[in-house]
Amino acid sequence: MDSQLHSQLNELYRVDYHHNVHPPKDKSLRLSPEIEEYIQSTLNTTKEELKGLPTVSPPQWDDSQPLTHHFVSSSHNTYLLSRQLVGRASAGSYNHALSRGAHCVEIDVWPSSSPEGLVVTHGYTFTKGTSFQKVCEAIGAGVDALGPDTWPVLISLECHVGPEGQKNMVSIMRNAWGEKLIVKLTPADLKGKIILMVEYYAPTNFAEIEEEEESEELDPEHETTTSETFVQGEDLPEVLIGKVERGKISDELAALGYYARSWKPSKGWLLQELIDPRHILINISESSVISLLPAHLDALIEHGRAHLRRIFPKGTRIRSSNMEILKFWRNGSHIVSMNMQTIDTSMQINEAMFAGSPGWVLKPQVQRLLNKDSRKVRLSIQVVGISSAPPPKGHENKPFHAYLKADLFHEQQDQEWKSKTEKTTEEGDATWNEILEWKFDHDELAFLRLEGDVDLAVFCARVDDIQQGWRLVRMFHMDGKASDATLLAKFELDRSRLVQKRVQQF
Template identity: 40%
Template sequence: MVSAALEEYLAANGDGETFDSLAAKSPIKDVPFDGSHPMTHYFISSSHNTYLLADQLWGKASPQAYATALHGLNARAPARCVEIDVWYTKSKGLIVTHGHTFTGNVPFKDVCQAIGETVQPNDLPVFISLECHVDPDQQPELIKTMEDVWGDKLLKEKLQHLGEKKASPDDLRGRIVMMVEWYPTPGQAASAAIRLDEDDSASSSSDSGDESDNSGRKEMKQFKQTHKNNKAKISDGLAKLGIYANSFKPTPGWLEREIIEPTHALINISESALLDLLKDTKVQDRLIEHGQHHLRRCYPKGLRVDSMNMDPAPIWRCGTHVVGMNMQHWDKGTHINGALFRDTQGFVLKPRSLLGGPKRPGNATLKLTVVGGDDIPLAKDQAIYMNAKLYTHEKRYDWKTKSVKDHKGDPMFNETVEWTYKDDDLVFLKVEMKEDEWGKDDELASYTLLVDRLEQGLRFWPLFDNKGAPSQGKLLVKVEYTGAQ
């Protein structure tokens, strides 16, 4: 039942709007999808350790987790990249599990079936980030399982009409695309990211006085020494499936050299390594430019055994396409990931500033009038308030309303906040309904969104509980936003 206070407010300030008319309007803009650009022009929603239902030490595993991630249930974004850690055991054959831990495991075939059942002919592609711990002599069984279960959905060869061009999401609709580890064959140096002929470099090493050439040869030697046994980890048959996503971990100097081999490189870099690079502000633009030409995936640092997530926004801001999220955990990272990808198909075109266009000039202003709530979930008869957090590139802004007690789930605040901040394309806003009590205030419900997608004027914002499921609660907010376009 609508509170009398809300009805009274709308009658006086709603410009003819009613509770029902506002409830039918979306709080965020509908962004038409254009899937014709090269894959490097998109952010791709990604699930890390997709098979796990909890932490990375003891958590249970389930093939159903793949369907959940790909569908993007509740407040979670639909994933278009999922991870499979596949191992081989004598007793169970091919299984998916988090190795060297006490987590559960599931048959690899069951995981393939769960993924295959979600992929329909006109769907945008699903990328498989394959962590292969299967010896080469068992990899034919691995390949056969994927081929048998996925059939023609599995991309097994390049699209002839593209030649060496990068594929677009539209080109790969209805397909399952493998990310496979790539290692150089003789004459290739992935770490140096340039094509070098071993015989030529060896014969000219004593003659050349060019320091950069010597550096390149030294780095190639270092790469080959480091990975001398790794080539055997991936059989030729499995390597052939890495068509549009040849994955390799970078070594020093990778950002400064043009990648010629592999043609469709995917830089697979850890959260720690990437954030370390970002400490040098001059590197940011180089990363953005690099990401216009080559895919990049960032995976969580190894210490996140509790499945807590990194903040994906700084990773996106440097042009990274794929940020591995532990979607089984509902925290700040999944809130922000959901805000970018919610109500999309899991692919979002990068803003102009990350595709070679100009950065936004000047400041933006966001003014929020928080009117009141409707059917806010209550744990007990406790005063509640609304807390707002604005995440910009430079800092976080915090604000909260006064606490209201005699509300019965329909608190009226009617308070206003106005922020002026340096504009950028990836500013996020989170609102939280919290209980006002001694100690840590419990979060009752929240909503996170991308500021660029905000609808102006009066809108009801949906609220999700602390597990990401929809609640009955709604928050009436008036938005006045001026961005520096």
């Protein structure tokens, strides 16, 4: 990848959530005098000792579980350097997405007047395209860079090329990916490999494919993208938009998609028994799945135990906003395609889920084994204070009033807490020394988010992954990059059935 483009992508879209999993050893850490004193006199320890303790520790990864027992970190329209309808595409975007943890990437390939006849772009928009061959080479290099023990990388292929052009596609993919490309190998041999999703069309006696509703209103969400800057990309000749007959997938291309036959299903798909062909992957829009909730929640979870399911955003998300990711994880969907250039609430949760993971995370027990966890949880957080909080615009090197807001995202009911407001020092230091406590049913998909005053700094983690005891929590800017802000807090998490037992005694 071009070094200048790499630097631009890293500057715009890098995230540093792993700093709470693997605390940086070479980074100086400034703490306020009040917090330094608190650590030494009250905790009887040192800044250096606390500095090395992770705030978040993901579980050990069990690679013996079926693929359908996992969530997969996924990128939507991976080739785009900016927003959906304008801007440019680049092969370098794939290197960046893979290095950032995505283990499912998307390729939209179209015919073009370029020498190879194939271009990757966002069709029917003003997006400038990039070479399909360069994209395949970038993916191959990106998977190699992750090492031979990396968990499998899924590729969602949107093919708008006719059967003749597909022969060229197959040749390019085989040359670029070689033995990494899964072609009828055993599922146990997937590490370091690439699984290609190739669209599958059911026999004609099936109902017609559900069409995405284009009459929806324009996306009302107002969360902004990380940057309005359009990174310089690669120009290719315009896409040759021609009519590609639906269902025309060549035998050669279909063979490459043996382990992920991507099916945009017909009405009633949830009640169909999908035995033949094998390895069906349901590829469906967020709107279509939402229409099944809440009436068919149990059926969606059960279906997800047998077949992989990929959710793609509705077409009206022109601002590159993201779906409510927890809503889809909670219904058992494995692959929720995210616009990784937008660090909104859902992307913060996505980064928190996959930080320190191999890009695949085991689903909750209730989705894998259908056993309900009846434990109660008591979460207590003692918040001492923050050092070097980033100031609001116009308050650089000036005191400002700051508070800490906590959100618990829970399957039954979200909860919110807010500290008192304190005036900071010129360095952005504030002391609250308050305790929050929540009690709730255990939920493996419960997430905690701590936000400093008016979206100035954020920390997000899955509750089950938070380490107990005193921690120096690294806070991040709202674009996911590390800030100098550090929160001193003590976490206590009690999971037990004591509450139930006590009730039974009376």
